[in-house]
Amino acid sequence: MRKYIARLLLTVVVSIFALSSLGSVVSAQDAVLNLALNSNPPTIDPALATDTTSGAVIDNVFEGLTDVMPDGEVVPAGAESWEVSEDGLVYTFKLREDAVWSNGDPVVADDYVYGWLRVLNPDTASQRANFMYVVEGAEEYNVGGGKPEDVAIQALDDYTFEVTLKDPTVYFTELLAMYTFLPVNRTVVEANPQWAAELNEDYVSNGAFDLAEWTLNSHVVLTKSDTYWDRENVALDQVNMQITESASTLTSDYIAGNFDFLGAPYGEVSLDSIEAFKADGTLQSEPYSAVYYYTINTTDPDMANVNIRKALASAIDRQSIVDNITKGGQIPATAFVPTIIPGFEEDMNYFEDADYDQAREYLAAGLEELGKSDPSELDIALSINTSEAHAVIAQAIQENWSRELGVNVTIDNTEWQVYLDRLTQKDYQVGRIGWTGKFNDAMTYLGIFETAETGNNDTGWEDPAYTELISLATSELDEAKRLEYLKEAEAILMDAMPIIPIYFYSNDYVQKPEVQGMEYDSVGRINLKNVSLSE
Known part of the structure; x- marks a missing residue:
């Protein structure tokens, strides 16, 4: 367990929202970290979360069985230890x-049983x-009319939790660090099913921090938990998160000293400040497991045509986007x-970047x-969530498609929660999305499209051959064969093109020198439990 020594702030920390509602929360001796969020968290319920903004809050106020360190090591968290059966199927925590x-x-095994069955x-x-679905009986209960008692999880006693898997799963303990697998307090949730609809006295958590305040469109405040088992090793007393959509405003506020760190999932550095931060040596960029892509609604009459989808994919200049717009070390993506x-x-390069001649051939077909009879008859609505960066990228792609293909492209933007709802309801043609891996394995990406009904598959696309390959990869113990199945699945996905990869992310961030321990794990999470402020 990493230990850090907290800095005792000698003056009251001033942020652009601490002067009012937060002024009574902190004292002059508290260690306070000031961060940002790009939007309101769509939810604070672990069972309903799907995005990094919700995760930035939930991951720090709850704790699951395991945690993943920045070097990829899986370490005990809510579980102090576990055993695995010889056949790799039974985990006893x-x-x-x-x-x-x-x-x-007390946090007991039944809270995990209840939390998982609730999901x-x-x-x-x-x-x-x-x-x-790696758990025996889980998929059947969720979508197949099965019974909750047939899901192979059980509390052997108050402090022993047993899980039986369908097949050995090499990434299972890493998967458990994901917020979907968190426990919830059965007594509280059963008494108040709306316990997480908004912040209230029934919002009970088990992590290093408590959710002390959440004011829509204003701020979130986390305070150090008085009940957390490892509270002696939590250096921060309070974390303030200001909610602001504008990256330019957030960057100006960082420069003014109002934030200690700026970068996903805690806000973002504005595109027009990247070069300046590079020049003064403060910008830090790290590759991580995430892809920026456009999802396509294949139930739309025009977007149902695979040649149209391939035309759009080939008519994007990704290299220009990462060189001239994002400028933060992103990698053009010609795979998913x-x-x-x-x-x-190795980049599989399923198609060529900015291959306009090929794009026009696909379009004609x-x-x-x-x-x-003419490209001008094709109208494309490109949807994004409100963001300066997404807008600039969308405008560049709009120009590519309009100039090189001659199609009509309009851009619309909506607030994050509304946007997510539109994707889920397939109320769009082409939409922007970013997917961060939930564990360090290709299945976290390719599993999205296992069927048309799989969570977060907003495309409406499915293919029986693809579904079969994902199933084979899930149960395959031979790593070489498993990898072969996954690569075959990706080839099918890229041939059908229900999604258009744009680039692989890098984490671009800036932070004040006194901030210690703001380290990303492989999927872009930061455990604030490990953060401190130095002299």
């Missing part, structure tokens, strides 16, 4: 007996339930699985199949 909820209740309950409509993922280090 010994829970910490000193772990308690923020209301003082799988079809009435919950969790979009991340599919990540639990990031090259940081083991076994996928697609228009003929659609019964259209």
Whole structure:
């Protein structure tokens, strides 16, 4: 367990929102970290979360069985230890007996059973339930009319939690660090099903921090938990998160000293400041497991045509986008699985970047199949969530498509939660999305499209051959064969093109010199428990 010594602030930390509502929360001796969020968290319910903004809050106020360190090591968290059967199917977790909820209740094995079954309950409509399908009986309960008692999880006693998998799963303990697998307090949630609809006295958590305040469109405040089992090793007393959509405003506020760190998932550095931060040596860039892509609604009559989708994919100048717009070390993506993922280090290059001649050939074939005689008859609505960076990228792609293909492209933007709802309801044609890996394996990407009903598959696309390959990869013990199945699946995905990869992310961030321990794990999470402020 990493230990850091906290700096005692000798003056009251001033942020652009601490002067009012937060002024009474902190004292002059508190160690306070000031961060940002690009939007309101769409949810603070672990079962319903699907995005990094929600995760930035939930991951720090709850704790699951395991945690993943920046070097990729899986370490005990809510579980102090575990054993695995010889066949790799049965995991037995010994829970910490000193772990308690923020209301003082002990965290027991039944809280994990209840939390997991709540995710799988079809009435919950969790979009991340599919990540639990590695558990015996989980998929059947979630989508197949099965019974909750047939899901192979059980509390052997208050502090022993047993899980039986369908097949050995090499990344299972890493998967458990994901917020979908968090426990919830059964007593509280059953008494108040709306416990997480908004911040209230029933919002009970078990992590290093408590959610002390959440004011929509203003701020989130986390305070150090008085009940957390490892509180002696939590250096920060308070974390303030200002909610602002504008990257330019956030960057100006960082320069003014109002933030200690700026970078995903805690806000973003504005594109027009990247070069200046590079020049003064303060910009830091790290590759991580994430892909920026456009999702396509294949239930739309025009977007159902594969040649139209391929035309759009080929008519994007990705290199220009990363060189002239993002400028933060991003890598043009001509595949879907990031090259940081083991076994996928070599870019498969399923199509050529900015191949306009090929794009026009695809377009001509697609228009003929659609019964259209001219590119000007094809109208494309490109949807993004409100963001300066997404808008600039969308405008560049709009220019590519309009100039090189002659199609009509309009751009619309909506607030984050509304945007997510539109994607889920397939109320779009082409939409921007970013996907961060939930564990360091290609399955975290390719599993999204296992079926049309899989959570976060907003395309409406599925292919029986693809589904079969994902199933084979899930149960395959031979790593070479498993990798072969996954690569075959990616080839099918890229041939069908229900999504258009744009680039593989890098984490671009700036931070004040006194901030210590703001380290990303392989999927872009930062555990604030490990952060401190030095002299």
